[in-house]
Amino acid sequence: MEDKLHECFEDMVVYKDLKKSNFFSSLELPSFLRDWVLKRFEDDNGDYDIEAVTDFVKTYLPKKEEWLSIKNRITYENERVKILTKISVDIDIKTGEISFSLPDFGVANKETIIEPAVWEQYKDELTKSQETWGVIELGYRLPDDTVKPKITGKIKMTGFTNFCPYVADLDYYKDVRSEFTTAEWIDILLGAIDYNAAGYNTEDEKLAMLTRLLPFLEKRLNLLELAPKGTGKSYVFGNLSKYGTLTDGGKITRAKMFYDTSRHTPGFVVGTDYVAIDEVKLVTFNDVNEMRSIMQGYMERGRFNIGGYEGESSAGIVLLGNIAIDNMDEYKSMFSELPSLFQESALVDRIHGFIKGWDIPKMSDNLKVSGWALNTEYFCTVLHMLRDDASYRAIVDEIVEVSGNAYVRHTEAVKRIATAYLKLLFPNVRSVDDVDRRIFNHYCLRPAVNMRKIIWKQLSILDSEYKDDDKQMPTFSVKD
Template sequence: MVVYKNLKESNYFSDLSIPSFLRDWIMQEYSDDKGNIDYEIVGKQIERLYPQKDEWLSIKDRIIQGNESVKILTRISVDIDISTNDITFSLPIYDLYNKLTLIEPWIWDKYKDELLVSKEIWGIVELGYLPPGDNKKDGKIILKSFQNFCPYEIDLEYYKEARKNFTIDEWIDVLLGAIDYNPLGYKDNIDKRTMLSRLLPFTEKRVNIVELAPKGTGKSYLFGRLSKYGWLASGGKMSRAKMFYDLQKKTTGLVGSYDYIAFDEVQTISFSDPSEMKGALKGYLESGECSVGDKKIVGKTGVILLGNIDMNDMDENCDMFRSLPRVFYESALIDRFHGFIAGWKIPRMNEDLKAQGWALNSEYFTDILHQLRDDLSYRAIVNELVIIPPQSDTRDVEAIKRLCTAYIKLFFPHVHQASDISMFDFMTYCLKPAIDMRTIIKRQLAIIDPIEFGKKGVPYLSMKDVHEKNN
C-alpha cells in the first residue's frame, strides 16, 4: 500500500505522461525494498506494455497480419450484446470499440470476476485475432488473457483503523504524500487543507465545486491524472449527449461512469446547445437526476468547474464568475454548486512540493476514497452534530452537510459515531471549512443577483452551539 516516491529527484515518470496510479504500479513492481528503481528495465517494460495511441496501427498489423498475440497495459471495458449474446470489449485509449471485438465464452468464464469489478478497469490485456469464418462473419480482435495490475487488496476497515495511529497534523501530511505532494513544501496548515479540499468530490457523491486559481497550482494534474474514477474535460465542446445521455446511441454519458467530471479551464469550453445543457445541468446539480427525451438519467457524479483567475480578481467580494461561460453565469445554476475553493491559497507548483520518500500508493488511496463514497454512516454523524438555525435555506443546509461529510471521510475516517470526534476537531476541520466554502458561493450570488440573494445569509454554527448540543 506504500511506495517510495522520488519525484523531486527524478523527472523520469513525468516525462512519460502516464497517470499517477500507473506510475505507482510500475514503481511498486520494479523497485527494491529501499525504493531504488532500475530505470533501464522500467523503460523497456513501458515501451513494450504501454504503447502510444499513434502506435495502434502497427499493433493491429502484428495482431491481424502477423497473427501475433500482443500484450498491452490499458483500460478495458466489457459489454454483453442482448441481441446476439456476444461478449465484447472496448479499449477507449486506442479507439477500439465493441463491434470489432469478441471475448470467447471460455475466456470470459476465466476472467469475468476481475473484469466485472467496475465498468472500466486497468490491466494487461493480451490480444489476438479471430479471422472471418465459413459463416462469413467479420473478423474480430479477441481477448486472450487479462491480468489486473493492482498489487494490493483494498481493506477499508484496516484503513480506518490505521488512521487512529496518527494525529490530525500527521494525517494531513499522509494525505498529501498520497497525492504526490511533499508536506514540507507548504508554509502552513491552511495551505495544506485548502489543497486537500480538492479531494472532497473523490470521497462524497455529487459534491459540486467551483475552483478559481492562478495558473500552475496543479488543478489539471490532480483532477486529470490522480484517479481512474474521474474525468477531466479540457477545452473543446461538451454536449448533453456526451455528458448525460445519447438518444441516438441509447447510451448513458459521463455521469454514469465517473465519480466526478471536472471542466478544466472552463472559460475555454463551449456547448453545442447551451440552453439544452443548462436545463439538464440544473436538474442534475439539484437532485442527481435529469430527463433527456423520455429517458430519466440518475447519477452520483460530482461536477467541478476549474478556471484560472488573474491576481487582481482574487477577491470573494467582487464578481469572480464573470469570466465563466454564459451557460454557468446564472444565479440559479451557481446556487446548485455546494462550495468554492479559493485556489489562490494553494501555492504554485515548485520542486519543494514534489513528494520525496515513502507514501501511500496513489492508486490504493484513490480506491479507498472511491469506496468511502458508499458509506452513509458519516452523513448520520453530521446530521447529529450540526444544528440548523430556524429559516435556514435548504440548499445552504444540504451544501454544508455534504461538504462536511466529505471532510469527515477525508480527515477522520476512523469515526464511527458522533462521540468519536472532538467538537473542536469537528468544528475546525469539517464544519467551519464547509461553511466558508458555501459562504463564498453566497457572496458571489449576492453580486450576480442582488435582488434574489442580496439579503440571504448562510447557516452559521458557533462553537458554543456545538458544545451545548454535545452536552
C-alpha cells in the first residue's frame, strides 16, 4: 500500500509519526503547515534534522506573543523581517491607499501600508482570495512631519511569496483514484487527515470520521454534529485546512460572523470554505433576532445584506457540540440543550445533514497516523479545488430519482450531501457511465438520506408542521 502510494503521488507523500513523536505537537503547528515543513526537511526515509526544523519555525513561524519583539525589530532596529502567515488586503476607496492585516498577530489595517510599486508586483497573488497564506517581508515607513498632509509611521509590506510550493494537478488526482480499491482509498483519506486507518474496528467507523470532510469539498453544505467529548471535532475543522475557519463558542456577533459596519470589513463567512462554530451549546448572541434573520437567509441562499453591504459566499455553516450521553438518540429531542436559535425549525430546516458523532471513536494513540501518508496541505488544496467542479452534481441529478411532490429542502440536502460523498470517495467518476450504481447507493446516496432523515426527525419533534404529509421524507433511488 505504501509503495503504491509513493508510486502514484510521489512528492505529495510525507512520513507522519504522530503516535511516537511529540516534537511537532510541541511546535503547535496546524497540520497543513506541519506537512509543508516536513516536506521541506524530510529525507527519502522520512527523517529530518530537529535542529534545522526548530530554527526554521523559530525564524518564520513566530507566536502571537512575539509580535512586540518583531515590531521593535522593524521600527527601531530597521530590520526587514520575513514571517510565514496569512494576510488580508484592503483598498480604501476614498484615498486609494492599500493596507493589510495579519489576523494571527492582531495587526489591523490602520497600522499598515502596501506602497504602489510593491502592490503592482504582488497584486495578482494577493487578490486571489479574501485571505492568502505566504511568506511576507515586513519593513517600516518612517513618519514625516515636514509635509502636508503629514505622513504617519506604518508597517509596510516589502515582499511576498505565495505559501503553496507546487501546483496541484486536479485531473491527475481524479485519474489516480482508479489505481486504488475503495477500501484502500478510504485508508488513504484517513492518513491524509492524520488518522491511522488500522486503529478503526470497522469501515463504518472510518466513514463516520470522513463525513466531517464533506463541507471541505461541497459549497454551502450546512451540517450539525453532536458528539461525546474527545472525538476530534475541533482538530478536523480547525487544524487541517487553511481554507476553513473554526470559531470557539462564546459570543457570536453579526459583525464577527458576516460584516462589521464600523470597520467596513467582512466576517468569517466571506472568503472561506466553511465556518465551524465549536462548543455550540455555549454560544450566545448580542441580538438573537438579528442573527436569526441573517443566518436563515445566508444558509438558504448564500447571501446577506447588512447596512447596504451585499455579501455573498460559498462557505458552509458547521455546528459542533457535545451533549449528554443519554440524549444521543436520533429518536429523542437532541436539540433541547442547544441555544434557542438552534431550536427554531426554520433554521434547523436549513441544516442539510446531521453527523452522529457518537459513531466516531474517541481519540487515542492508536488512531494517530504513524507512517507514509498524503501531505495534508496538498490534500486539502485538492478538496478546495473540487468545490468548483459542478460535474459531480450533474451526475447526481441524472442518476438519483426522487418520489413525486418531494419537499424541496429534503431533495436539495440529500443531493448536496451525496455529491460531496461522490467527490470524496470516487473523484475518478467523470460521467454517469463511470458510476457503479450499487456502490454509489451504498457509499453516497444512503448515507446522505440517513443524514437528512435525522434532521427531519428532529424537525418533527420541534415543530408539528413537519409531521404534515407535504414535509415527509421522499423516497430516493438510483436509476438503472
